[in-house]
Amino acid sequence: MTKLLKKMLKNPAGLLGLIIVTLVILCAVFASYFSPMAPLEINYDIYLAKPDATHLMGGDDLGRDIFSRVLYGARLSLTVGLVSQLIALTIGLSIGLAAGYYGGWLDTLLMRFVELILAFPFVILAVALVVALGPSVVNSFLALGLAGWPYMARVVRAQVLVVKQSDYVQAARALGVSDLRIIIQHLIPNVLSPVIVLATAGIASAILAEAGLSFLGLGPPAPAPSWGGMLFAGRSYLREAPWISGFPGLAIFITVLGFNLLGDGLRDALDVRLR
Amino acid sequence: MLSFLARRLLQLLPLLLGISIMVFLLFQVIPGDPVEILLGVRGTPEMKERLSVEFGLDQPLAKRLVIFLGQLARGNLGTSFQYKKPVWEVIRAVLPQTLLLAGTAVILAALLGITVGIASAAWRQSWLDYLLTGLSLAAISVPVFWLGFQLQLYLGLRLGLFPISGGGGGINLILPTLALAPGSAGLFARLTRSTMLEVLNQDYIRTAKAKGINRLRVLQKHALKNAFIPIITVIGLSFGDLITGALLVEVIFARPGLGRLLVDAIKARDYPLIQGIVLLVALGYALVNLTVDLLYAYLNPQVRYD
Numbered sequence: 001m002t003k004l005l006k007k008m009l010k011n012p013a014g015l016l017g018l019i020i021v022t023l024v025i026l027c028a029v030f031a032s033y034f035s036p037m038a039p040l041e042i043n044y045d046i047y048l049a050k051p052d053a054t055h056l057m058g059g060d061d062l063g064r065d066i067f068s069r070v071l072y073g074a075r076l077s078l079t080v081g082l083v084s085q086l087i088a089l090t091i092g093l094s095i096g097l098a099a100g101y102y103g104g105w106l107d108t109l110l111m112r113f114v115e116l117i118l119a120f121p122f123v124i125l126a127v128a129l130v131v132a133l134g135p136s137v138v139n140s141f142l143a144l145g146l147a148g149w150p151y152m153a154r155v156v157r158a159q160v161l162v163v164k165q166s167d168y169v170q171a172a173r174a175l176g177v178s179d180l181r182i183i184i185q186h187l188i189p190n191v192l193s194p195v196i197v198l199a200t201a202g203i204a205s206a207i208l209a210e211a212g213l214s215f216l217g218l219g220p221p222a223p224a225p226s227w228g229g230m231l232f233a234g235r236s237y238l239r240e241a242p243w244i245s246g247f248p249g250l251a252i253f254i255t256v257l258g259f260n261l262l263g264d265g266l267r268d269a270l271d272v273r274l275r
Numbered sequence: 276m277l278s279f280l281a282r283r284l285l286q287l288l289p290l291l292l293g294i295s296i297m298v299f300l301l302f303q304v305i306p307g308d309p310v311e312i313l314l315g316v317r318g319t320p321e322m323k324e325r326l327s328v329e330f331g332l333d334q335p336l337a338k339r340l341v342i343f344l345g346q347l348a349r350g351n352l353g354t355s356f357q358y359k360k361p362v363w364e365v366i367r368a369v370l371p372q373t374l375l376l377a378g379t380a381v382i383l384a385a386l387l388g389i390t391v392g393i394a395s396a397a398w399r400q401s402w403l404d405y406l407l408t409g410l411s412l413a414a415i416s417v418p419v420f421w422l423g424f425q426l427q428l429y430l431g432l433r434l435g436l437f438p439i440s441g442g443g444g445g446i447n448l449i450l451p452t453l454a455l456a457p458g459s460a461g462l463f464a465r466l467t468r469s470t471m472l473e474v475l476n477q478d479y480i481r482t483a484k485a486k487g488i489n490r491l492r493v494l495q496k497h498a499l500k501n502a503f504i505p506i507i508t509v510i511g512l513s514f515g516d517l518i519t520g521a522l523l524v525e526v527i528f529a530r531p532g533l534g535r536l537l538v539d540a541i542k543a544r545d546y547p548l549i550q551g552i553v554l555l556v557a558l559g560y561a562l563v564n565l566t567v568d569l570l571y572a573y574l575n576p577q578v579r580y581d
Contacts, residue, residue, distance in 0.1 A: 112293075116293045116297060119290060120560070121557070122519070123519040124515070124519060127537070132302060132304045132305050134305075211418055216537065231421060231424075238424060238432070239432055252418045253417050256416040256417075257413060257416035260412055260415060260416050
């Protein structure tokens, strides 16, 4: 772990990513300390107000403080990213391990299913899932997780196929160690690196996709401070008050960039090759 | 090549069938009765009964699936609730607009991305490389709708250079293309760079350099040719992102197309239309992947004998 951190510190891009992600997490955790107003609080004095010293990002079309809403929005976006990737990771890891370790008909069956899901563009599948489940915050976590696991499963399976052939796994099997123990003790630690890299990049794409869903009218319901929703709501005021949509969009951009940089840094530091 | 073609086409059939079944099942779990959604509050029980029979909703699931697949095979995607017209007709009317946007964007993205990737690789670890790699990552990370807004605001409203909304080609296509292309261009640039670096490490490149062949000529003659195959694959695979991006861009620039159709359909809960759009995009994606595979096999004979 310290070795990994040292390697990361040497890579300026990865370091920048780590800093951005840390800052975004701090914003989310301490949103209530930093924000001058509650995210849903209305103050008519700042109706479409330009950004100034007290209201750093100005006011929106309902007289709410955009800076506060962007800070609270970080909570939602980070949760979407983390929860959906946790779902994707759980499914992808289990299916990849099962397919790679047991092989045979199970492998064929599972991988055909993976191919089937990969046949859908990620956001389109998420749209279909949200429409099927009904739009809500929890369902968008679910949809993005359910749409995002197949690639993870594929990478895990490929890695398992390599590790399975190694002498220590062969030896463990010859000694009669149970499958579950082999999977937990030998396989999972060895597939972890690519999984971490994929999940980090996956958080970035989940945050982007969630904003896209909000934009298509499938996000969390209206007053909730979601970056995608704020961007969409500010659309009608692009001429008079471009900051309404400008700052939430910038927040998405910086956060996604941070996770992508971090993912690249981790990939180099962990020496993972994704093909 | 011909037997490869036949094999791949045969493999495509179960995939298309699988996609269709999955889309059908997904749209069966939707909460609420489609007939009630369609009729709203005005519906009488008799009207509901009649519509249920008309849509075949009184039949068991398996039978409905068979009917759905049978209709699909004949090119029938069902009837749109909103437009009271066949879904395919509604989609066909706007599809060329979406394809025009996605096509223009992919061409621009490929030209831009491949050039940037080659430049990065050729001058690796120079300030130019760092700048271009940074820009590529930024291009991948930028939300397409936010970029669209900024283009509308600065190039459209403030400078008045381009119209900020409207369909068709020509000048109306410029801002939407500029919003859509960078994401894919960044992806292509990253891949071109890494592939080129890999190829540049090969023995034959070192030999060519040792022979004293001019640097640009090595790039052009040896490296690019071999780097081309993976690049083509990624361009094909990015079709999914491009179509998704195109849908969002269409909404921003008020362009008629699949995106606007989808948003309106979601608002109106026009499930047959949503289902048709999802199905069509997935089937189109599968066909694009097939084309890429075939192109790949054509360019790299080894693949055919796997």
